Amino acid sequence: MDLSIGALAAATGVPATTLRTWERRYGFPVAHRTLGGQRLYSPESVERVRLVARAIDLGHRPAQLVTAGLDELRLLSGVPARATPLAAPPAVSPRSTALPSAVARPEVEAWVLCAAALDGDGLERGFRSCLASMGMQTFVVACAGPFLIALGEAWVTGRIQPFHEHFASERLREILVASWRPLSESNAGPIAVLATMPSERHGLGLHMAACLIADAGWRVLFLGVETPLPDIDACVRQAGARAVVVSVSAASNPAQATWDLDSLRARLPGDVRLLVGGAGAGLAESDDGPWHRLGGLRELMTTPTTRS
Numbered sequence: 001m002d003l004s005i006g007a008l009a010a011a012t013g014v015p016a017t018t019l020r021t022w023e024r025r026y027g028f029p030v031a032h033r034t035l036g037g038q039r040l041y042s043p044e045s046v047e048r049v050r051l052v053a054r055a056i057d058l059g060h061r062p063a064q065l066v067t068a069g070l071d072e073l074r075l076l077s078g079v080p081a082r083a084t085p086l087a088a089p090p091a092v093s094p095r096s097t098a099l100p101s102a103v104a105r106p107e108v109e110a111w112v113l114c115a116a117a118l119d120g121d122g123l124e125r126g127f128r129s130c131l132a133s134m135g136m137q138t139f140v141v142a143c144a145g146p147f148l149i150a151l152g153e154a155w156v157t158g159r160i161q162p163f164h165e166h167f168a169s170e171r172l173r174e175i176l177v178a179s180w181r182p183l184s185e186s187n188a189g190p191i192a193v194l195a196t197m198p199s200e201r202h203g204l205g206l207h208m209a210a211c212l213i214a215d216a217g218w219r220v221l222f223l224g225v226e227t228p229l230p231d232i233d234a235c236v237r238q239a240g241a242r243a244v245v246v247s248v249s250a251a252s253n254p255a256q257a258t259w260d261l262d263s264l265r266a267r268l269p270g271d272v273r274l275l276v277g278g279a280g281a282g283l284a285e286s287d288d289g290p291w292h293r294l295g296g297l298r299e300l301m302t303t304p305t306t307r308s
Contacts, residue, residue, distance in 0.1 A: 002032075002040040002041060002042060002043070003040065003041045003042075003043065003045070003046070004038065004039065004040065004041075005019055005020070005031070005039045005041070008029070008041045008045060008046065008049065011046045011158060012046055012049040012050050012053060012158075013050075013053065013161055013162070014049055014050075014053050019049070022052075022062065022066070023039075025062075026062055026063060026066045027066065028052070028062075028066035029041055029045045029048065029049055030045070046158070047070070047156055048070065048073065050155070050156055050158070051070070051073040051074060051076075051077045051156065052065045052066065052073065054077035054155070054162070055073060055076040055077040060076055074156075075250050075279075076250065077152075077250075107126060107130055107143060108143065108146050108147050108150050109150070110122075110126060111123055111126050111127075111147050111150075111168070112147070112150050112151060112154050112159070112160070112168075114126065114168070115151060115154075115160060115164045115165070115167060115168035116154070116159060116160050116164055118164065118167055120167070120171055123168060123171045123172070124171060124174075124175065127139075127171070127172065127175045128175065130143050131175070131179060135215075136179060136180075136183075136211050136212070136214075136215040137212060137215055139211075140176075140208045140211045140212055141212075144172060144176070144208055145208065147168075147172065148169070148172075148204070151164075151165045151168060151169070152165070169204055172204070173204055173207055176204075176207040176208060176210070176211055177207060179211055179214075180207070180210040180211040180213075180214040180215075180220060181214075181220075181222075183214040183215065184210070184213075184214040184218070184219050184220040185219075187214060187217050187218060187219045188217075188219075189216075189217040189218045189219060190218055190219070190241075190242040190243070191218065191219045191220075191221055191239050191240065191241040191242060192213050192218050192219070192220055192221070192241060192242065192243040192244070192245055193221045193223060193232060193235050193236050193239065193241045193243070193244045193245070194206050194209060194210055194213070194220055194221070194222045194223065194244075194245045194246075194247075195222075195223035195224065195225075195227040195232050195244070195245075195246060196224070196225045196226060196227060196246060196247050196248070197226075197227070197229075197246065197248070197252075197256075197257060197260040197261070197264075198226055198227065198228055198229065198260065199226070199252065199253065199256050199257070199260065200225060200226065200247070200248060200249060200252055200257070201225050201226055202225065202247070202249035202278075203224055203225040203247065205247040205249070205277065205278050205279075206222070206224075206225075206245070206247040207222075209245050209247065209277060210222055213245065218243075221235060221239055221241065223235060229260065229263055229264050229267060230267070232244060232264060232267075232268075233264070233267040233268055236268060236269070236272055237269070241272060242271075242272060242273065243272060243273040243274075243275060244264070244268060244272060244273070244274050244275070245275045245277070246261070246264070246274065246275070246276050246277070247276075247277055247278040248261075248276060248277070248278040248279075248280035249278050249279055249280050250278075250279035250280045252278075252280040254280070257280060261274070261276060273292065274292065275292050275294055276292065276293050276294065277293075277294035
C-alpha cells in the first residue's frame, strides 16, 4: 500500500517539509501523484529515506546519496547489508586466542528491547552479567559487536529511533571504558596508542579494540577521536609505544582517510606497527604495505603488533 507524505514522515522520522525540500532540490524521494495532486510513495521508500537521513547525520552530502544503491547507502550509514547475518563468533575464555563458537543472540535481542525502552539499568545489568560470565574477549567480539549491528538493523526497520541508538551506544561505551582502563593500568606489557584520524569522530570501535588489547596484557594510551597526526606521533615517541591502532568508520571519507593514514605512517618510527580497523578500513593496502588492515576485532587478538 502506498504511503502519503505524512505517513512516510511518520515512518522515517524525517519531517514532511524536509521531504518536500529534498524532492525539489534532488528529485528524491520519488513520488507519484493522484488525480488530486497528492504525493504517494512506495513502501520501499521507507528504508531508503531512513538510510539517507542517517548518512546525512553522519556528515555525507545529500546530493551524493540520492542516486546511491541500497547497499552503498547501508555502507555509508554504517548499517550492514541485509544479506549479512548476525554472525556468531565462538566463545573464548579470557586471555585465550581461541575463537568463539556461538553468539549470545538472546542477550543481544534483549538489549535491543532495553534500548527501545530507554532502560539503562537493564542494559548495564545485561552487559555486566555477560562480561562476568564470558570474559572480555567473548563479550566484545560475540556480544558488543553484534549488538551494534542489531541496533543498526533495528533502526532501519523502524523498531528504534536514532536517539535510542545513541542512548544504548553510550551505555555500552561506559561499560567498555570501565573494563579496559583499570586492566590497562595494571598491565606491565608494551604500550599501544589508540586514536582516530583528525576527520574521524566515531570512537566506539576504538573502545572495543582497547578492551582486547588490554586483555592481552598491553598498556593502552587512549587519545580518542579526531586526534591531530602530530599528537599521535609525539605520544608514540614519548611513551615508547610499540603499536598504533586506528579506527576508521564507514562514515569516513575514503580519500581523506587514505591521506591521513599515509601521512601518519610517514611520521611514525619504522619499528612501530600501524594497525587499521573498522568498517571503513577496506581502503587500506595489503599486509605488506605501510599499514596492516584488520579484518575484524577477532583478528586483533592474534595479529602481531611489531614487525618481524
